[in-house]
Amino acid sequence: MCALLRATARLLQPQSAERRIRWHLNLPAEPLIISLDAQQLEQALLNVAKNALEAIGQDGNIWVSATLSPPTLTIENDGPALTPEVRQRLFTPFFSTKRDGQGIGLTLVRDVLLAHGFRFRLDTNAAGRTGFNINFK
Numbered sequence: 001m002c003a004l005l006r007a008t009a010r011l012l013q014p015q016s017a018e019r020r021i022r023w024h025l026n027l028p029a030e031p032l033i034i035s036l037d038a039q040q041l042e043q044a045l046l047n048v049a050k051n052a053l054e055a056i057g058q059d060g061n062i063w064v065s066a067t068l069s070p071p072t073l074t075i076e077n078d079g080p081a082l083t084p085e086v087r088q089r090l091f092t093p094f095f096s097t098k099r100d101g102q103g104i105g106l107t108l109v110r111d112v113l114l115a116h117g118f119r120f121r122l123d124t125n126a127a128g129r130t131g132f133n134i135n136f137k
């Protein structure tokens with residue numbers, strides 16, 4: 001899992017550098033091993049990370065952290081906070097806050113995570129960071 005997270009950050013590094021967005025990885029040294037479909041989760045994580053980049057726009061930060069016990073993953077960004085109205089509709093098919101968005105990215109993420117039985121949430125915390133949290137247990 002940690003290798004997958006590092007690979008996702010590397011893949012998005014050119015876009016991030018162009019937009020002056022810094023990645024901060026706080027991953028355990030030990031492997032985070034979870035029974036899952038790696039291709040599906042890779043696509044889901046890529047969608048979450050791309051959404052974080054797009055939410056920031058320019059000049060920001062993305063924090064990626066994971067814990068072993070319990071097995072969790074958090075991807076946070078310091079872009080604009082989610083409004084309650086938007087938060088309610090984010091996982092609705094074809095809903096998008098982006099001008100050219102199709103509204104299928106987070107729907108795919110939701111479907112992949114639910115198919116694996118993983119709990120998740122997307123919200124803005126008290127510090128103003130919007131975070132996507134996944135509990136793999």
